[in-house]
Amino acid sequence: MPMDATDARLAFLSEAARLREVERASRTGSGRRENSAEHSWHLALYAMALGEEEAPDGVNVDRAIRMLLIHDLVEIDVGDVPLHGARPENHDAAEDAAAERIFGLLPGAQGEALLALWREFEAARTPDARFAKALDRLQPVLLNLETGGGTWPDFNVGEAEVLARCGPPIETGAPALWPRVRDRVKAHFTALVG
Amino acid sequence: MPMDATDARLAFLSEAARLREVERASRTGSGRRENSAEHSWHLALYAMALGEEEAPDGVNVDRAIRMLLIHDLVEIDVGDVPLHGARPENHDAAEDAAAERIFGLLPGAQGEALLALWREFEAARTPDARFAKALDRLQPVLLNLETGGGTWPDFNVGEAEVLARCGPPIETGAPALWPRVRDRVKAHFTALVG
Ligand SMILES: [Ca+2]
Numbered sequence: 376m377p378m379d380a381t382d383a384r385l386a387f388l389s390e391a392a393r394l395r396e397v398e399r400a401s402r403t404g405s406g407r408r409e410n411s412a413e414h415s416w417h418l419a420l421y422a423m424a425l426g427e428e429e430a431p432d433g434v435n436v437d438r439a440i441r442m443l444l445i446h447d448l449v450e451i452d453v454g455d456v457p458l459h460g461a462r463p464e465n466h467d468a469a470e471d472a473a474a475e476r477i478f479g480l481l482p483g484a485q486g487e488a489l490l491a492l493w494r495e496f497e498a499a500r501t502p503d504a505r506f507a508k509a510l511d512r513l514q515p516v517l518l519n520l521e522t523g524g525g526t527w528p529d530f531n532v533g534e535a536e537v538l539a540r541c542g543p544p545i546e547t548g549a550p551a552l553w554p555r556v557r558d559r560v561k562a563h564f565t566a567l568v569g
Numbered sequence: 570m571p572m573d574a575t576d577a578r579l580a581f582l583s584e585a586a587r588l589r590e591v592e593r594a595s596r597t598g599s600g601r602r603e604n605s606a607e608h609s610w611h612l613a614l615y616a617m618a619l620g621e622e623e624a625p626d627g628v629n630v631d632r633a634i635r636m637l638l639i640h641d642l643v644e645i646d647v648g649d650v651p652l653h654g655a656r657p658e659n660h661d662a663a664e665d666a667a668a669e670r671i672f673g674l675l676p677g678a679q680g681e682a683l684l685a686l687w688r689e690f691e692a693a694r695t696p697d698a699r700f701a702k703a704l705d706r707l708q709p710v711l712l713n714l715e716t717g718g719g720t721w722p723d724f725n726v727g728e729a730e731v732l733a734r735c736g737p738p739i740e741t742g743a744p745a746l747w748p749r750v751r752d753r754v755k756a757h758f759t760a761l762v763g
Contacts, residue, residue: 381749384618388708389715391614395597395607403589413589416610420585420638424578424675437631444614444634481618514582521583555575 380482387480390451397450400457400526401518411447411455414514418443421510429551434506442496442507445489449473458515458540459530470497499544509548512541516556520563534564574676581674584645591644594651594720595712605641605649608708612637615704623745624700633701636690639683640705643667652709652734653724664691693738703742706735710750714757728758 378386397411419440426436447455452473456462463469471494478490495501499508516537519525527537537560546553572580591605613634620630641649646667650656657663665688672684689695693702710731713719721731731754740747 381623381746384623385711385749388611388615388618389711392611392712393598395603395611396599404587405590409589410607412610413604413606416606416613416638417582417586417589419610419613419634421582423635423638424582424679427679429575429578437634440613440631440634440638441617444610444617485618485621517579517583518586552575555579 383480383482384485387477390477390480391448393451394448397447397455399455400460400529401515402522402525404522409518411450415444415447418446418507418510418514421514422507425510425549425552426506429549430506431502431548431550434502436506438492438503439507439510442492442504443510445478445493446496446507446511448477449493451477457526457530458512459526459532459536499548502548505544505548507548509545509552512544513549513552513556516541516545516560520559524563524567534560537564577674577676578679581671584671584674585642587645588642591641591649593649594654594723595709596716596719598716603712605644609638609641612640612701612704612708615708616701619704619743619746620700623743625696625742625744628696628700630700632686632697633704636686636698636701637704639687640690640701642671643687645671651720651724652706653720653726653730693742696742699738699742701742703739703746706738707743707746707750710735710739710754714753718757718761728754731758 394415395410395412398408399411399414401409403409422436422439422443426434426439430436430439449470453466453469456466474490474493478486478493480486481489496504496507499505519527538557542553542557545556588609589604589606592602593605593608595603597603616630616633616637620628620633624630624633643664647660647663650660668684668687672680672687674680675683690698690701693699713721732751736747736751739750
């Protein structure tokens with residue numbers, strides 16, 4: 376039997392399920408490594424809980440939620456690269472090829488639309504994408520703060536580097552949230568040396 | 570420092586992260602048990618991939634996505650009860666108390682709104698909730714079909730019971746999808762005895 380559009384959508388969803396096996400550097404409360412599927416869920420919930428009151432005016436929260444649900448699917452092919460880790464050569468091109476393959480499993484126009492949404496997230500030039508990106512930087516910071524620094528000691532990262540790497544995208548995409556996160560980061564590192 | 574609305578939202582998101590530790594009966598492709606956070610992500614992606622073309626007219630797909638992102642949060646307190654397992658006494662009341670506690674972490678009106686959205690999902694009387702419920706029944710069936718029957722042998726469940734337990738909610742909430750799933754279920758059990 377030839378595949379029709381519904382079969383193609385179900386095949387995409389089956390392939391997407393592999394995101395549950397992609398491990399991140401971050402650890403959950405129980406100490407195991409977080410995977411990119413549950414991370415994507417948590418970020419979509421961030422958008423839902425913070426979007427109405429803390430997103431800049433004009434952000435379409437439902438579009439941000441959709442971006443966050445698909446933003447890491449390329450990791451099925453290329454894996455997760457930690458923010459504070461070394462970025463492999465040609466990583467952007469490999470991610471783009473992965474996006475073409477994975478969204479290409481969907482029927483033509485639908486696959487094109489999701490590929491465009493993923494590229495919009497990556498480019499981080501629209502308010503929706505900037506808000507989504509800000510949450511993607513914010514959640515690991517809060518996870519690390521809740522687990523005594525989390526992955527920061529593993530990557531030998533101190534206050535200045537955390538503020539420099541996470542500050543600009545959070546401040547740009549979710550300016551209402553940044554002062555609060557910055558204060559928590561500062562308090563964490565002050566207590567360490569105190 | 571007293572908690573303000575932003576702190577309350579971040580506290581809710583921190584508590585919600587515990588959903589990553591709630592195990593379901595279903596297994597992932599690698600053989601470990603699926604957790605309810607990644608299950609919720611997968612379902613939201615189902616709504617995104619299937620909503621535009623396969624949902625009944627009038628379904629608000631973005632509302633269905635939001636329902637699916639929060640539908641299992643009560644399991645942080647009461648755990649997951651498998652569809653084919655025994656349902657503990659007073660389970661509905663325990664879930665409702667969990668929903669009040671967890672959504673109650675959010676600022677007043679926002680917590681009320683999410684509690685109402687969760688109750689709408691549970692009651693499954695609106696088109697959005699019925700579509701979301703249909704996906705919640707559909708995804709485990711497809712996972713089981715992809716893993717040689719998955720949890721069905723564990724619960725001693727045959728074709729008739731799968732069709733009886735999963736058919737009505739899927740047919741009600743996503744009628745366009747049911748014939749296809751039914752045919753796959755029938756083909757699976759036919760091959761088993763064949
Ligand atoms: Ca569920």
